[in-house]
Amino acid sequence: KAGVTQTPRYLIKTRGQQVTLSCSPISGHRSVSWYQQTPGQGLQFLFEYFSETQRNKGNFPGRFSGRQFSNSRSEMNVSTLELGDSALYLCASSLSGQGTDTQYFGPGTRLTVL
């Protein structure tokens, strides 16, 4: 079974631009979560989607948004990029996101904002 895939793997943008990242979960997984990872802040939860609905949201500004499609694929968007948005963005999928469902992570998208 294929793992979680994320595209693109690397991205360079400038301040003020916007960016869209894509995540394809493991087949059959319906929950997709997004995380931001930086050396200073560690791993931080952005949001979780299940059945095309945002089920949980972390403490990030409204510039960070996401959506999930009927095939469970998900995208996240960051508008008006800031230098501090430079990070590894990780997507993780699980069957339902409940109970002891294990989350499986993708390789991440490395975003650099100049």
Place this chain on the structure above:
Amino acid sequence: DAKTTQPPSMDCAEGRAANLPCNHSTISGNEYVYWYRQIHSQGPQYIIHGLKNNETNEMASLIITEDRKSSTLILPHATLRDTAVYYCIVLPIGSARQLTFGSGTQLTVLP
């Protein structure tokens, strides 16, 4: 997340067992212990989880103390590819996934 405490770094000789400790003295009865690892610049990888019994899978063994206040992840025969940051986290049963990693333990397997 201050729920777990891990040593910042450990070394292990290749072929030997790597024993990574984790303290979670405030764990609640409905919380599982999970272990993930992250090889440099890659996404985190799930290793194992447990509630109160010892667990073993193809990657590792998890030993949880009887009072559940600490646990040890054991990699029975460490290889160079096991060099990574290892994260121990506690998660409540029945909650949606909102993982938070602490600083973890940098395990370096030496040739």
